[in-house]
Amino acid sequence: MAQVRNKQVLLKNYVIGFPKESDMEIVEGSITLKVPEGSSDVVLLKNLYLSCDPYMRLLMYKDTPVSLGFHYSPGSPLTAFGVSKVVESGDPNYKKDDLVWGVTKWEEYSLVPSAQILFKIDHTDVPLSYYTGILGMPGITAYGGFFELGCPKKGEKVFVSAASGAVGQLVGQFAKLTGCYVVGSAGSQEKVDILKNKLGFDEAFNYKEESNLDAALKRYFPEGIDIYFENVGGKTLDAVLLNMRSHGRIPVCGMISQYNLSQAEGVTNMAYLIYKEIKMQGFIVSQFYPLYPKFLEFILPHIREGKIAYVEDIVEGLESGPAALVGLFSGQNFGKKVLAIAPQ
Amino acid sequence: MAQVRNKQVLLKNYVIGFPKESDMEIVEGSITLKVPEGSSDVVLLKNLYLSCDPYMRLLMYKDTPVSLGFHYSPGSPLTAFGVSKVVESGDPNYKKDDLVWGVTKWEEYSLVPSAQILFKIDHTDVPLSYYTGILGMPGITAYGGFFELGCPKKGEKVFVSAASGAVGQLVGQFAKLTGCYVVGSAGSQEKVDILKNKLGFDEAFNYKEESNLDAALKRYFPEGIDIYFENVGGKTLDAVLLNMRSHGRIPVCGMISQYNLSQAEGVTNMAYLIYKEIKMQGFIVSQFYPLYPKFLEFILPHIREGKIAYVEDIVEGLESGPAALVGLFSGQNFGKKVLAIAPQ
Known part of the structure; x- marks a missing residue:
């Protein structure tokens, strides 16, 4: 089976005070591009854009005060929102090449429970990165x-x-x-x-x-x-x-x-x-996910007609991740911070 | 026209820090027991019970941060909630001997806009003082x-x-x-x-x-x-x-x-x-006054059936007012603090 490189951003240690780039580390792992036999509730994703958001700092506390359904542990890649392409799906609701957004990880490929996919992406006439921001x-x-x-x-x-x-x-x-x-x-x-x-x-x-x-x-x-x-x-x-x-x-x-x-x-x-x-x-x-279809109906026309603008601050590659995340807390970002991981 | 004594509790000065009894003073004024000729929107009240509440402290600030529709000024009696009997009414909605509760003043008799009466008291099988507390x-x-x-x-x-x-x-x-x-x-x-x-x-x-x-x-x-x-x-x-x-x-x-x-x-x-x-x-x-009729329907049966108790801390006379109010801030009161001013 095809093994490929899987670059990751790991949490190195729980963080006290302001986060530093050295609280994270970039490693090159590998991954088999195959969903394990008989797994009907997991998907293998190729991550295209990864979101970099302030709440992620809260998950770097040993005892995070917030319950988001996922948490960080030293040695594991950071969980985050992202836009991904389905490589293979054990879940019949998804198929190869579907574009989705949801909860993935700061790495090139992620094998995640399919329940972490929040929405399929049906509209691609707008920038795909928008699904980490204005459309995400x-x-x-x-x-x-x-x-x-x-x-x-x-x-x-x-x-x-x-x-x-x-x-x-x-x-x-x-x-x-x-x-x-x-x-x-x-x-x-x-x-x-x-x-x-x-x-x-x-x-x-x-x-x-x-x-x-x-x-x-x-x-x-x-x-x-x-x-x-x-x-x-x-x-x-x-x-x-x-x-x-x-x-x-x-x-x-x-x-x-x-x-x-x-x-x-x-x-x-x-x-x-x-x-x-x-x-x-x-x-x-x-709590607002159930409103998402209504939200899309509201916002897509505004985007297409140029009535709503969206400022993104896109940096390339997982290597840029630690600095991007740390920079949020000194206002280095100019608009929505996004990591571009792979061309579509 | 009958002039009678009208004992009052005046604010002596705006208050900084914890209020003291000496921030108020008791004076003996007098009042004519008559609504001024042609005044169709005022009532003359005999105050029976006066309420003593923590929010009153906020009105003792020179620049009170809260807007209740009334404020305090040095030299004037304290405005407060109370249970009163109508002595004379210029407003045809009220007549002599009606029992009412609403916004009155810390004094024996008060001539107030009839709009300050909040509700007529229709149920007198419960203690009248309750209309400063559980029913007020x-x-x-x-x-x-x-x-x-x-x-x-x-x-x-x-x-x-x-x-x-x-x-x-x-x-x-x-x-x-x-x-x-x-x-x-x-x-x-x-x-x-x-x-x-x-x-x-x-x-x-x-x-x-x-x-x-x-x-x-x-x-x-x-x-x-x-x-x-x-x-x-x-x-x-x-x-x-x-x-x-x-x-x-x-x-x-x-x-x-x-x-x-x-x-x-x-x-x-x-x-x-x-x-x-x-x-x-x-x-x-x-904001909840419109619910009052519904509230009475809910609470009166509970009171009558002994399913809800109410602890009152009743002191006699306007002279007890300043100590009663000051005492709220050191927890001297035991239950709802009320001044009993006159027997019904």
Whole structure:
């Protein structure tokens, strides 16, 4: 049977504090390109694009606080979302050359339970890498979080942190499509420019240049914020709470500023949840998977008509993986970070 | 026209830090027992019972963070919930001797806009003081917060802080009626005993005797908490977040531990909102007023049949007001604190 090289990115050790490239290692293994005899619930995937996302840091804790149905162990390749082509399938629902997206691993080929495939890819007139982003996990995250939990109404005021990231850039554009006023924060002037000039945000600011976030928010939201799409946590959340309007909503998608801290920043303005009758709701994307077909119907025409843009930051090869992942926590990525593993 | 004495509790000055009795003063004014000619939207009330509640502290800030439709000013009597008898009404919806509850003032007689009357009292086979408590603002607060925002299901695990207070004692009993397991925290052994022996809580503990709240919660909730009814904030909330189950709910009713602090305690475990997909929702009682008729239908039979108990801490006279209010913040009250102003 054909044995081929299978390059992998392994977790080397559980991580404390900020992750380093040396917490991972690249190894060259090999794999037999064959589904084991009689395995009707596994598929062999060739990974084309692998997703690089902040939540992955949480799985690098020895005792990860989050239950995603998979976890990391030293010596094993990182599990992650990705776009793959089916090499062989034991599961009759899939066949050779099917394009799929779902939960795979940071390696060239992955033998995974077929239940980890989330969706077959039927539309290939759009970039395939989009299925790690706007048409994949970040897309359905932004859609479910903003529309289902944010319950936006025309004319409402929306604030998005990490606004040029994989999810934030979509939330801002969904807000504009809904007729909201939307302001985003990001970590560089270049990102701020993209938010305003390419992604249609009404305003954007560089949080690193604001010594007083409360004052910044009061400048952009003199009447307060109806929806805060939370991606960062900590000090930003604390300042936002002071500026929410009555009956505001805070979908809590992520808190990237806190993932590497041994002691998270304290949020002191929690009582504003009462004063302003705010609903703050954390979520994990899987609760929105049932909406995916509806989401595709909504978003594909917008992409095809150029009404929604998507900024990707694609790097080549598994060798780029560790730096890509580490870089998320210092804002090195410019848009959705993706590893391109193999041409289709 | 008859002028009578009108004793009042005035706010003396805006308050910083913990309130003191000397932040209020008792004065003897006088009032004409007559609605001004041609005033069709005011009522003259004789106050029978006045409610003494933690939120009142928030109105003692110069810039109160909360909008309740009324605020406090130095030199004016404290606005508060109360049970009153109509002396004279300019509003044709009310007539002399009607019993009502709503927003009145800490004084013997109050001339108030009739819109401040919330409900007429039709059932007087129960103690009239109950309309400041189980049948008044705290009752509908517990009902709306627990059932509408907590969405309890039979068998779920419920934690209530400030559990022997005006609202907490009801939440615990509502939880038992729903078939939940319920644990309460309070600040003395005597309160703990009442929770377990009189109010039917499954367990209760004295938070002052727990050096590690996280460990205490793990002891009482080895499988985690589905609903946390939040009355205190700060360190308790932080420990609770570590112990919530997936898809838990946190109705946020109050944060009494934080109201007097110039810098609130930081809550560090906010990211658990994501990890456990928790919904945390602050509220102000007025959003539940439309449920009041339904609430009465639910609760009156339970009271009459002795299936719900209510612990009141009634003190006599306006003179007792300042100490009663100050005492709330050191847990001096034992159950719902009420001022009895006049026999009916």
